[in-house]
Amino acid sequence: MTQGRGAPPRPMPGSAGGIFRGMMLLGRGRRDGMSCFGTTPDAVLAALAPRVALWLVGGVLTLAQAPTMLSAAKIVFSLCLVLTPVVLTHQLARLWGREALWPRYMAAALWCDWLVLFVMLAAVGVIAGLMPAGVSMMHSALLLNGVIFAYNLWLTWFVARVGLALGAWRALLVVLAIAAAIMALSGISSVLPPHYAPWQDFLALPSAHGGR
Template sequence: MVSGIRAATLLARGREEGLRLALLSMEGTARSFWAGAICLMPFLIIRAMGNDALLSAGLGVELIGYVLGWVAFPLVSLTLAEAWGRGPLWPLFIAAWNWANLATYTVLLGSTVLGSILPPGMGGMLTLMAFAYALWLEWFVAQRALRISGFRAGLFVLMDTAIGLLIASTVARIGG
């Protein structure tokens, strides 16, 4: 887990050497899903600050959506990675993607907390910047881990975003 956190720190700064720490063995990909457990508390705080879904009967639905978000994209991305002949690099990509999510959740939590005390316009701009950073980080990880073009890495980001939006809208419909 320490290697994964170090990998996240390097990747968050755009340093490709974080990939070497993300996957030290084939079990490294499976262990990288511990990042989801680490990110659960920031997720809950962000959700609680955003609406009252966690204060009502929606907590269970939110948690199911959270788990789906950590599982659906890796499963779907395997198909795309294999179609592009990058299947052997997929375990590295998923390990790096999982650990990079630590940086993403840290930035999103910071922007959410800071945005709550800033004037609305500044808070909104900070949130937008945090999301832009999250998209860039995923693009960077996909491009470097899978050794693909920036365009193809962008398609992975779009796919993950679409899956996330689908899960979020489903959670909102069921839990709302």
């Protein structure tokens, strides 16, 4: 079936327009968004590049502000956060015979992670407008974090299910495996010197490292 003369052409898979369209579709639970992403290793590298660039900039700024072992541990841990889902999902895809589907899935997953930022901004506006005036900032923050966390879990599950052609339970296993790996890395980081506890940064808790 050909497109009508008045219909604009669809962007090519893997192009900037295609990636944006795919993000918007998958973010709304539309399976056809997966076809908007590239299917090659280069597509994965292109999706990974912005994260690595941010990691490099953040690492330089962190060391410039506080050139300590704790800062170095933060930089290493943040790199692990970037690479762990990539490595882990590739191993699961190989285990389940989905290796051919993995490049497109991983490209989609990496790009769709940016949707969480847009959801956070939208949630801030909605919660600020709907919450009663007497509600404390802590309750508002908990509600906001809950909305973002729930959407992030659902999006990770949905993209894995569509991208790797998995059943609901295997897609859930992908989500749990990624979460377990990150928790394990957090535990290792807190035990080994210089004892960086990532959850203190996530929850904005006072750190025992104080003035280091």
